[in-house]
Amino acid sequence: MALMELQRESKTTLADILVNDGVITTDQLKKCQDEQDKSEVPFEQAALTLGLVTRESIANSLGNYYDVPYMDLDTSNSICDQYFCKFHVNSPPLNSN
Numbered sequence: 001m002a003l004m005e006l007q008r009e010s011k012t013t014l015a016d017i018l019v020n021d022g023v024i025t026t027d028q029l030k031k032c033q034d035e036q037d038k039s040e041v042p043f044e045q046a047a048l049t050l051g052l053v054t055r056e057s058i059a060n061s062l063g064n065y066y067d068v069p070y071m072d073l074d075t076s077n078s079i080c081d082q083y084f085c086k087f088h089v090n091s092p093p094l095n096s097n
Contacts (some may be wrong), residue, residue: 012065015043018053021061028052 018024024047035046047053056072063070
């Protein structure tokens with residue numbers, strides 16, 4: 001990846017990613033920023049507190065942004081499900097037994 005791409009990406013905020021991914025609207029973004037300023041918490045925590053996002057929606061949006069597949073390991077039936085392993089890891093799935 002070129003240096004210019006890295007610099008451009010580093011200026012993108014989580015708020016930008018969530019708005020661009022359609023997780024929150026610009027009006028909701030403003031509410032989050034107000035909560036963030038009032039409570040002196042990070043943007044993510046303000047959005048979670050307001051109930052506008054979930055940890056999963058944040059992780060999914062970040063995965064989309066960085067082109068990395070998101071897999072919830074808490075709800076997966078195995079350590080590495082077959083689809084994920086076949087198409088993203090190129091290794092056989094592990095048996096959770």
